[in-house]
Amino acid sequence: MKVRRRYLALKIDSSEKFEQKEFLDALWNAVIRLFGEYGASKTGLALIGYNMEKGFAIIRVAHTEVEKVRAAISSITEVAAKPVAIHVLAVSGTLKALHRKFGAATSGN
């Protein structure tokens, strides 16, 4: 059966800049803290793009788990021990739509 996915565009709201690994660790830790390893395994979470300079990221999740991941993302208050808020800018069924909407911000390492 085909797995349906959703792409989430995220904005990292902080005066600091974070390495991709620091961001990803914070994301996974938030999901695991709220839903446990079993719950986290069902999210299908993957980082698709990260732009450190613009504080912008795109992640992919299973379409049934969008609200869980949104809650986990909202629960993040720090990355690498620095205060931060992460907001979901948009949810889309295709990467193309996000690229169209956010243009240059989506290109990163």
Next chain:
Amino acid sequence: MKRVFADINLKPNLNDMEQVRQMVLKASELDYRLIALPVPASFSSSLEKHTQRLREICKERSLDIASRLNLQPKTPRELLQFLRKWRRKFEIIAVVCESKAVARQAAKDHRVDLLNFPAIDFHGRFFDNAEAELASKSQASLEIEIKPLLTLKGPARIRLLSVLRREAAIAKNFHVPIVVSSGATNPLLMRKPLEMAALATLFDLDKPSALDAVSKNPLAIVKRNREKLSPRFVAPGIRLIKMGKDC
């Protein structure tokens, strides 16, 4: 129709107007259309000056602001005194219930809009069936702050989620509206309305109820009270349309 969202519990330091401005701007950025900044009863003497400034800041961003007072009485008698003194001056009255007697009095008084319980002291949360039954008759709503969910970690957050889940279920059984608010003390603790609703699903609110808790329910309180505070209000459903010789 597009939902209008409200965060009626922003808690910046009211003496720091720069922080207040930042939080108002952030609220506008996050897609809120109505906000309220609770004023403690001790602050209410310099209220006019602050309210005026706040309204100016909000006007710049096309944000609606409601006046809100947080009461923290020690006894039911004190609560009644506060209500007599302040009810007609504020659009939203919240009572922080620190004792069971105060919680019961607040729940049965129709002048109280929001019942708020201390988040960290789990023994101080008195929202049980009896409380919910009283609240449902007086149109009071249960207010749940999101901030403790963000700041607490480990067992404390687990316990809080469990308590909130129980309270949300009781509120649903007795048709007590739930209002989810941020309780944010700085801009980094503010979340978008959909994120607040997603966090509310952690204590088992279904998605429509969670969305109502950040839109319909707080808006209904403000609408109801603005109508009551209007000089044309006579009784619920009755308004003065014309007066004088042209009637």
